Amino acid sequence: MKARVIVTLKSGVLDPQGKAIEGALSSLGVSGVASVRQGKVFDIEIEAADREKAAAQLSAACEKLLANLIVENYAVEFN
Amino acid sequence: MRAAVVLFPGSNRETDAARALRQVGGVEPAIVWHDERELPPAVDLVVLPGGFSYGDYLRCGAIAARARIMEAVKAHAGRGGLVLGVCNGFQILCEAGLLPGVLMRNADMRFVCRMQHVRVETTQSAFTRAYRPGQVLKFAIAHGEGNYEADEETITRLEEEGRVAFRYCDAKGRIGGAANPNGSTHDIAGVYSEDFNVLGLMPHPENLIDPLVGGVDGRGLFESLAACELGATPIFPNV
Numbered sequence: 001m002k003a004r005v006i007v008t009l010k011s012g013v014l015d016p017q018g019k020a021i022e023g024a025l026s027s028l029g030v031s032g033v034a035s036v037r038q039g040k041v042f043d044i045e046i047e048a049a050d051r052e053k054a055a056a057q058l059s060a061a062c063e064k065l066l067a068n069l070i071v072e073n074y075a076v077e078f079n
Numbered sequence: 080m081r082a083a084v085v086l087f088p089g090s091n092r093e094t095d096a097a098r099a100l101r102q103v104g105g106v107e108p109a110i111v112w113h114d115e116r117e118l119p120p121a122v123d124l125v126v127l128p129g130g131f132s133y134g135d136y137l138r139c140g141a142i143a144a145r146a147r148i149m150e151a152v153k154a155h156a157g158r159g160g161l162v163l164g165v166c167n168g169f170q171i172l173c174e175a176g177l178l179p180g181v182l183m184r185n186a187d188m189r190f191v192c193r194m195q196h197v198r199v200e201t202t203q204s205a206f207t208r209a210y211r212p213g214q215v216l217k218f219a220i221a222h223g224e225g226n227y228e229a230d231e232e233t234i235t236r237l238e239e240e241g242r243v244a245f246r247y248c249d250a251k252g253r254i255g256g257a258a259n260p261n262g263s264t265h266d267i268a269g270v271y272s273e274d275f276n277v278l279g280l281m282p283h284p285e286n287l288i289d290p291l292v293g294g295v296d297g298r299g300l301f302e303s304l305a306a307c308e309l310g311a312t313p314i315f316p317n318v
Binding site: 013014016017019020064065066068070071 | 145230
């Protein structure tokens with residue numbers, strides 16, 4: 001089963017990388033960009049009996065390692 | 080005093096930490112590989128050195144914090160054993176949950192490598208007894224992710240319990256503005272655990288032990304540790 005885990009910074013957490021990218025886009029003349037927040041994407045192949053079990057395994061993965069829950073949120077998607 | 084320095088793939092300050100322990104503390108530390116299950120017997124102090132463990136992959140300190148030896152380090156800290164994390168070691172301690180908060184990217188995005196003054200916020204700890212309260216020290220800093228952040232409740236708690244170990248300041252001890260190199264909340268350069276037996280800090284006291292390389296302000300930390308009464312629980316109530 002293929003899944004995608006998306007880790008994003010919680011709102012209110014300063015994201016200097018996002019800010020730098022935002023500035024770079026504006027200097028490249030890309031218009032209309034109001035703000036940029038940078039996150040991470042993990043494409044994971046996982047073996048599980050069903051989607052629910054896979055989701056539970058991936059939540060465990062996020063909480064144990066993939067996300068730092070002090071400053072990050074995570075979401076799991078199946079494609 | 081028996082000490083151990085943990086070596087992770089990508090650590091690069093373990094020799095500096097060992098040298099400071101040897102030259103100032105008179106202790107020859109054991110070097111312990113991250114994949115070990117046990118610390119050497121009767122260790123009093125565990126040092127997590129600076130560097131770039133696992134190339135800072137995922138988040139700095141994240142993967143090292145889950146290394147096998149960290150279970151033993153947690154157990155050691157739980158027994159009241161001393162743990163010192165410098166720079167990447169501080170990041171590892173936060174990721175491992177041994178210290179609160181997280182070290183985020185420096186606010187101005189730059190890796191900062193320079194001398195930096197810090198103020199000793201408390202001398203009531205096993206790490207800082209050799210200093211004077213409020214003493215201004217010159218340490219070296221070298222990090223890209225030293226911007227200490229925690230939720231408001233945690234910061235309030237750290238302040239109320241006197242657990243801020245060091246604050247960034249200028250040469251006169253003044254706090255704020257350009258004296259803060261990375262945007263760290265409340266100018267925090269280092270924090271203690273609840274029982275004051277775990278210290279994490281971004282600056283490198285282990286590099287300031289020899290006048291030849293810029294100063295000796297780091298010696299006090301290792302002198303404090305060496306003077307620890309063996310077997311005594313290093314817990315200091317708030318004063």
